[in-house]
Amino acid sequence: xxxxxxxxxxxxxxxxxxxxxxxxxxxxxxxxxxxxxxxxxxxxxxxxxxxxxxxxxxxxxxxxxxxxxxxxxxxxxxxxxxxxxxxxxxxxxxxxxxxxxxxxxxxxxxxxxxxxxxxxxxxxxxxxxxxxxxxxxxxxxxxxxxxxxxxxxxxxxxxxxxxxxxxxxxxxxxxxxxxxxxxxxxxxxxxxxxxxxxxxxxxxxxxxxxxxxxxxxxxxxxxxxxxxxxxxxxxxxxxxxxxxxxxxxxxxxxxxxxxx
Numbered sequence: 001x002x003x004x005x006x007x008x009x010x011x012x013x014x015x016x017x018x019x020x021x022x023x024x025x026x027x028x029x030x031x032x033x034x035x036x037x038x039x040x041x042x043x044x045x046x047x048x049x050x051x052x053x054x055x056x057x058x059x060x061x062x063x064x065x066x067x068x069x070x071x072x073x074x075x076x077x078x079x080x081x082x083x084x085x086x087x088x089x090x091x092x093x094x095x096x097x098x099x100x101x102x103x104x105x106x107x108x109x110x111x112x113x114x115x116x117x118x119x120x121x122x123x124x125x126x127x128x129x130x131x132x133x134x135x136x137x138x139x140x141x142x143x144x145x146x147x148x149x150x151x152x153x154x155x156x157x158x159x160x161x162x163x164x165x166x167x168x169x170x171x172x173x174x175x176x177x178x179x180x181x182x183x184x185x186x187x188x189x190x191x192x193x194x195x196x197x198x199x200x201x202x203x204x205x206x207x208x209x210x211x212x213x214x215x216x217x218x219x220x221x222x223x224x225x226x227x228x229x230x231x232x233x234x235x236x237x238x239x240x241x242x243x244x245x246x247x248x249x250x251x252x253x254x255x256x257x258x259x260x
Contacts, residue, residue, distance in 0.1 A: 003163050007156035014149045022132075022142060026125060030150060033121025037157055040113050045165050048106035052172045055103050058096035060176065065089050110165070118157065122150055202231035 011034060018026040069076055069085045076085055129146045132138035205228045212220040222237075229235050 003156065003159045007153075007160055010156060011153065014153060017149060018146070021145060022129070022138070026128065026146060029121060029125050029128070030153070033118060033124075033150075034153065034157065036121075037114060037117045038160065040117055041110065041160070041164060044106070044110045044113065045168050048103065048110065049168060049172055051099060051102040051106055052169055053175070055096065055099035056173060056176060058092060058099050062089065062092035062096050065092055107165075114158075118154055122147075125150055204229040 011031075015027045015031060018030055065085075066089055069089065076082060125146050126143070129138060129143040133140060133143060207226050209225045210220070210223050211225075227235075
């Protein structure tokens with residue numbers, strides 16, 4: 001609204017003024033320069049999207065590895081894997097830096113190409129205006145007019161390129177969020193599941209509960225566990241060392257609506 005629309009209006013006004021004052025050739029060069037500028041901007045921006053995607057992917061992987069190492073700090077220390085985790089994180093950072101460098105280089109290529117296109121258009125119109133002045137068909141004021149009008153378009157054109165590039169990059173950055181929102185949870189309620197109704201008591205009762213890890217050894221954590229946890233009480237069950245970090249803490253507080 002505030003960049004593209006005013007630029008289109010300004011381009012139309014400049015074309016009309018150039019056509020009226022200098023002829024259709026000047027307006028054609030101006031429109032050709034703008035069309036080439038926009039086409040180049042769109043093409044290069046779409047081409048460099050893959051570098052932005054790669055950079056986002058490597059950034060997410062590096063962040064995930066860092067968080068995973070910090071969360072499992074005790075495990076890393078226990079197995080002496082500090083060097084391995086550091087090398088793995090350094091490798092992810094190196095890949096991210098490479099992708100970031102590609103993104104920066106492609107942006108520089110875009111800016112250089114835009115400046116070359118606009119400079120070529122400006123030089124062409126200046127040559128045409130200078131030739132008309134030499135032939136007596138134009139005045140020095142006409143040269144200033146052509147230069148001023150075309151130069152006036154350079155600022156909004158830069159904004160158009162920036163706006164399009166930012167929109168594309170924002171869509172790329174949001175793509176991971178859209179993928180995350182589109183994923184289905186691994187654990188969902190069965191279609192025939194019903195809401196829990198406690199009848200206003202809120203006590204939790206375990207009746208012959210058995211739990212074991214699903215491996216070949218069938219390590220059992222507890223067998224035929226039966227107990228009752230009264231409403232508002234706190235109960236903690238902590239397994240012995242080596243049982244796989246079993247630590248079950250069941251905390252019950254004052255319930256809302258008779259249950260909580």
